[in-house]
Amino acid sequence: MKYLAEYRNAAVAKALVHRIRQSATRTWTLMEVCGGQTHTIVRQGLNDMLEGAIEMIHGPGCPVCVTPLEQIDRAVHLAGRDDIIFTSFGDMLRVPGSDCDLLQVRARGGEVRVVYSPLDALELARKNPDKQVVFFAVGFETTAPANAMAVWRARELGVTNFSVLVSHVTVPPAMVALLESPDNRVQAFLAAGHVCTVMGWTEYEPIAAKYRVPIIVTGFEPVDILEGTLMAVQQLEEGRHEVENQYVRSVRREGNRPAQELVSKVFTLVNRKWRGIGEIPMSGFGLTEEFAAFDAERKFGLEDIRAEESPECRAGDVLVGRIKPMECPAFGTRCNPEHPLGAPMVSSEGACAAYYNFARFRSAPPLEV
């Protein structure tokens, strides 16, 4: 299904596009902060259909894409050690580090394994007591409860050969950093549905109020995104700036309390570097002192591994909406999914890969509306 015309709910989607276009008296600039939403928007050509009414900026919503280069280098370093089984979600394996990616480490004999869940990595540690098992704990708030539980269980079960290389990021501080930026153009946000399934939306309320910016908690299907967009446009046209929930079938205002409780026991807020953007204060999770024994950075002394990003990759400009992926000089030539310069070209949820795969040859809106 490349285009909306093939989508089952095409009629509903078309009606929503029509209503958005009717409601907008000018072009409004919206940002989604969810790689899944970016994928849907570009794949279905929603941005083309809304052209003139809405400009979509694809924010830093792909955790693979924002994992800083030096964390990749640290992963590569660990994965190359004989005494370590390095475990990761599948989409981190092709993210380029300074010298190579995890897939290349595996080709050279490093033990790199893809796991579906952090609990699989913990299980691997229990079955291989003679090896150290490290899990690459990346993700937004959606993934944090899973990674927190793996660490919690490791302590509970007395598994000492398990640790996590943490590169967790959180959405609200990134929104604030973007809004504080002098060249900010974002007028409303679509907040990520599953991040809010875990965290709820109370932490977005002060942001909406302070920066006078509508924030709509939104799902990731085409109709969800169009509904969320319509809600944002209605607020903007009426001069309102509230947090509203489009994704009612999964999200409650308070979120998932048991998940939040465990996350707050295992993790604490830390400053975190975002690839292409730089350090954002208190924008990530790190392990608390209580769980320091499970911190791969401390366990294996990785602090000295530092890295500077390639100046040729303009991921940072893409992630904050300064340029569209196709405006990067390297796009599609020196940088493509087979030979990526930066992470947004790697992940299927990255903005550059989405444009490369779905929007490169599109010259006209795919659907008459």
Place this chain on the structure above:
Amino acid sequence: MCLGIPGKIIERHEDAGMPMGTVDFGGVTRDVCLAYVTDEVSIGDYVIVHVGFAISKVDEEEARRTFEALQEMSQLDELEWMKDVAQKSLSGMPPERRA
């Protein structure tokens, strides 16, 4: 990456005190941690599962619709990892590492 897959709880058990369940994702089954939804779900309920953890309960119609939409949009990466890992654990691992 934050998408999650809807599935049906077909069995419940405990693993050293942790609430777990077998969840059916359109024919692919696997163990899922139910700790974060344990008070609100029972066998037969549908949940959104993200990297092996149920994060919310959804109704059946919603689960079916979401699963189909994910399939149509080729956004079932997580299911692919799941299958990939399941196959490896059966055939790809050296014999001494098999469960």
